Structure formats: structure tokens, C-alpha cells
Amino acid sequence: MLRQIPAVDGLLNRANLRDLEGRVGHRLVVEATRKVLQGLRQRIADGTLTSVSVEGLEKEILTEAEGGAGFSLQPVINATGVILHTNLGRAPLAREALEHLIEAAAGYSNLEYDLERGERGKRDTHTDRLFGPLLGAERALVVNNNAAAVFLALNTLAEGSEVIVSRGELIEIGGSFRIPDVCAKSGAVLREVGTTNRTRASDYAAAINERTRVLLRVHPSNFRIVGFTERPGLDELVDLARKHNLLVMEDLGSGCLVDLAAWGVRDEPLASLSLKAGVEVVTFSGDKLLGGPQAGILAGMRAPLERIRKNPLFRALRVDKLTIAALEATVSLYLRGRLEAIPALRMMRLSRQDITPRAERVAERISACPGFFAVVREGESVVGGGSTPGQALATSLVAVTHARHSAEELAEILRRHKPAVVARLEENELILDLRTVFEAQENEIVRAFEQLTIDD
Numbered sequence: 535m536l537r538q539i540p541a542v543d544g545l546l547n548r549a550n551l552r553d554l555e556g557r558v559g560h561r562l563v564v565e566a567t568r569k570v571l572q573g574l575r576q577r578i579a580d581g582t583l584t585s586v587s588v589e590g591l592e593k594e595i596l597t598e599a600e601g602g603a604g605f606s607l608q609p610v611i612n613a614t615g616v617i618l619h620t621n622l623g624r625a626p627l628a629r630e631a632l633e634h635l636i637e638a639a640a641g642y643s644n645l646e647y648d649l650e651r652g653e654r655g656k657r658d659t660h661t662d663r664l665f666g667p668l669l670g671a672e673r674a675l676v677v678n679n680n681a682a683a684v685f686l687a688l689n690t691l692a693e694g695s696e697v698i699v700s701r702g703e704l705i706e707i708g709g710s711f712r713i714p715d716v717c718a719k720s721g722a723v724l725r726e727v728g729t730t731n732r733t734r735a736s737d738y739a740a741a742i743n744e745r746t747r748v749l750l751r752v753h754p755s756n757f758r759i760v761g762f763t764e765r766p767g768l769d770e771l772v773d774l775a776r777k778h779n780l781l782v783m784e785d786l787g788s789g790c791l792v793d794l795a796a797w798g799v800r801d802e803p804l805a806s807l808s809l810k811a812g813v814e815v816v817t818f819s820g821d822k823l824l825g826g827p828q829a830g831i832l833a834g835m836r837a838p839l840e841r842i843r844k845n846p847l848f849r850a851l852r853v854d855k856l857t858i859a860a861l862e863a864t865v866s867l868y869l870r871g872r873l874e875a876i877p878a879l880r881m882m883r884l885s886r887q888d889i890t891p892r893a894e895r896v897a898e899r900i901s902a903c904p905g906f907f908a909v910v911r912e913g914e915s916v917v918g919g920g921s922t923p924g925q926a927l928a929t930s931l932v933a934v935t936h937a938r939h940s941a942e943e944l945a946e947i948l949r950r951h952k953p954a955v956v957a958r959l960e961e962n963e964l965i966l967d968l969r970t971v972f973e974a975q976e977n978e979i980v981r982a983f984e985q986l987t988i989d990d
């Protein structure tokens with residue numbers, strides 16, 4: 535059978551592969567051919583192949599090369615109902631953010647140029663002015679993400695000194711962000727106080743010594759300790775810090791800029807309230823509840839933020855013009871009170887009544903595909919991104935089953951569709967939550983099911 539393997543040149547000269555070469559270029563076709571032939575030899579060696587078909591090889595090469603020519607980063611339809619899905623890129627950007635981003639990216643900008651004086655400027659002037667009016671912050675800096683913000687702040691304010699943290703706040707966010715590890719890497723020495731469920735101001739006070747610099751408060755984000763619990767108010771921590779000439783820093787995680795109770799988000803700490811209570815530096819993410827691009831925001835009092843700005847690591851962690859543009863445009867929507875323009879917030883606000891008719895429409899169209907059975911039932915969506923654990927948003931789900939294919943198989947077929955659709959799997963049903971699906975994407979979901987019917 536090895537002798538039946540066609541010569542590479544012969545294959546490449548076939549009309550279909552020459553067409554392919556015109557579309558994706560010589561390199562990708564040769565690479566795909568090499569890979570397919572290698573796979574073929576392997577199957578022959580394994581004894582899993584009974585004959586060699588040139589047409590079959592050609593088809594494999596086409597698929598391989600087309601795949602290689604496509605982008606690796608692809609748009610995905612999020613039918614999971616998790617709004618700030620970290621694996622799916624967290625917050626979708628507002629149209630205003632996209633427009634400003636394109637404007638900034640397509641040409642030159644005053645990124646680091648002072649147009650008034652005609653001389654070199656600083657890129658942080660663009661972001662510095664954003665959070666004053668919203669949060670009452672004297673200064674704000676933006677870095678790559680909140681993990682970087684926490685790291686940079688600790689490195690600046692407490693390298694070689696001690697940081698006191700409650701044992702109830704020594705959290706892991708996922709993706710290996712753990713407060714003790716970040717602390718260690720920043721060069722700060724962690725002093726744990728209190729217990730998992732109860733920590734008092736007196737616990738912090740007892741741990742303060744001449745090496746202490748910072749009292750760190752961390753938002754537990756993706757879990758809650760309930761029951762017999764206690765932790766000091768921010769005002770108590772601030773009082774204690776002032777007495778000992780220390781700083782209070784708070785890692786807020788999500789970054790709730792305004793009260794979002796009307797949008798279905800309760801009990802998220804507001805950055806502005808922390809600053810009002812006297813916390814010197816707060817940090818939070820740009821792409822969680824804020825609904826903007828990936829970024830880490832450091833906001834608060836002038837003096838500590840000036841020190842953070844002067845840290846050489848700031849240069850290593852700073853953001854590019856695309857992020858600045860998207861963040862500036864998103865925050866300006868907050869300033870103008872146009873929260874409904876931010877997709878993540880709009881998705882949070884959808885009620886079950888808003889979603890039910892859409893779910894019914896999609897279920898009906900899926901059920902019309904032979905072999906499929908789809909029903910609408912009540913369920914829950916979540917905000918995600920470590921925000922509001924334990925708080926669910928009422929939704930209507932489409933539960934799909936198929937006469938022959940298992941739910942896992944259906945999920946795989948949806949993932950392979952272009953654009954890919956990511957759904958939930960629950961008890962051998964495929965579950966679609968349209969809360970996180972843009973209305974214009976509903977057709978694509980139905981098309982993915984119709985395609986399966988044709989392929990079968």
C-alpha cells in the first residue's frame with residue numbers, strides 16, 4: 535500500500551489543489567499535503583487502512599489547508615448564558631468602543647503627544663481623566679489586567695515589607711491568580727490574620743509591626759462565605775491604617791462603577807464607596823462588570839498612584855492604544871448615562887419575559903429539523919467573571935435532543951460549525967440560553983442544526 539501513495543508533485547498538480555494554492559498560497563498547501571501523507575503512512579503502518587484513494591487524500595488536504603489558512607481566533611456564538619465568560623473573551627464591546635478603537639487603530643493618534651504644546655505627552659493622560667468624575671478618584675492608571683494591577687500596586691507599595699490580609703480573602707480566581715502567589719512575586723511579605731470565616735479589626739491591629747506597609751482587602755469574587763462570619767468595615771480598616779501611617783488597598787475584582795441593582799446585580803462593592811471610605815488604592819478589571827476591554831484599573835489618591843506610575847514595571851504592564859480607545863469609549867458611556875449601550879449590561883437586564891419569545895421561536899425552528907426535538911423551559915443564567923456568585927438571572931432555556939445523536943455529539947457539531955456555537959450540556963440534553971446570544975445570531979444557530987440534517 536505504501537507504493538500506492540501518490541507523489542507529492544503529482545498531487546499538487548491536480549486541478550483542485552492548484553485552485554487551492556491560488557486561494558491560500560503554496561506554503562500552506564505543501565504543509566497540508568505533507569501532514570496528510572504522514573497521517574496516511576501512519577494508518578498504513580497501524581494496519582487501519584485498506585486502500586489509498588487519491589480523491590480522499592485531495593479532500594483531506596483541502597480541509598487541512600483551509601483550516602490552516604483561517605484565523606485561529608474565531609468569533610463564537612455564546613449560548614451558555616454566562617455573560618462574562620472568561621473562556622469566551624468576557625465582555626463583548628459596545629459599538630461606540632469598536633468605532634473609537636478602529637479610529638485609533640487605523641491611523642495615527644495623539645497617544646503620547648500633547649497637541650496643545652506640540653510636544654511629547656503621556657499615554658496615561660487619556661485614562662487618568664476617566665475615573666475622576668465617576669469614582670471621585672484623584673488619579674487613575676490602566677495596565678494590562680487586574681492581576682497586573684494588583685501585582686504592580688503591591689510591588690510599589692510593599693516590596694520587602696509586609697501586607698496584612700484576612701485568611702477569608704486569600705482567594706484563587708482561576709488561571710493561577712492566587713493572592714498569596716501574586717503577593718510573593720511582588721516581593722511583599724504576606725501576613726495572614728483572622729480565620730476563614732471571621733476576621734476582626736483587632737486581628738489586623740495585632741499583626742501590625744514596623745515592617746507593615748499595606749492593609750489589603752480582597753473581594754472574594756467567585757465564592758461567598760455565609761453563616762457565622764465577620765469582617766471589619768472599610769472605615770475601621772482605614773482608621774487603623776491612618777493611626778499607623780499605613781495604606782489600605784482593595785482588590786475589587788469586578789469593578790462595579792455604578793449601582794447596578796436595576797440591572798440585576800446586587801451586593802457588588804462600588805469602587806466609589808471604597809474611595810469615599812478612605813481606601814487609597816482600588817484595583818479592578820476592565821472586562822468584567824465594567825463591560826469594556828481587558829484592562830486593570832488602579833484608581834485612588836494622588837500620592838500612591840504617582841509612586842505606582844514611577845515604578846519601571848508600569849512600562850512593562852502598560853496597555854496599548856487599542857485598549858485605551860475601547861476603555862475610554864466604554865467609560866464615556868457611563869459618564870453619559872448610556873448603560874444600555876454596553877452589551878454585557880444589556881444582557882444582564884434581560885428578563886425571562888424578554889427571552890421567552892426568542893427561545894420559543896428558536897425551539898420551533900429547531901424542532902422543524904427532522905430528528906430534532908426542542909422544548910422551552912425555565913432556567914437560570916449567571917453573570918460570570920467572578921461577579922455575583924449565588925445570584926442567578928431568571929431565563930428561558932431551549933433544551934434540544936436528537937433521535938440518534940447524543941447531546942455530546944450535538945455540542946461537538948455546534949462547536950465545529952462556522953461560526954462556532956458553544957452551548958451547555960445538562961443531563962444528556964443540549965441547552966441553549968439565548969440571553970448571551972445576539973438576536974442577529976439566532977439564524978446561525980438554527981442553520982447549524984439544519985446543516986446537520988443535510989449532512990446526515
Ligand SMILES: *Cc1c(COP(=O)(O)O)cnc(C)c1O
Pocket residue numbers: 679680681682684707711752753754755756785786787788818819820829830919920
Ligand atoms: C478577576 C479578578 C482578578 C483578576 O483580574 P483579571 O482582570 O482577570 O486579571 C483579580 N482579583 C479579583 C478579586 C478578581 O475577581
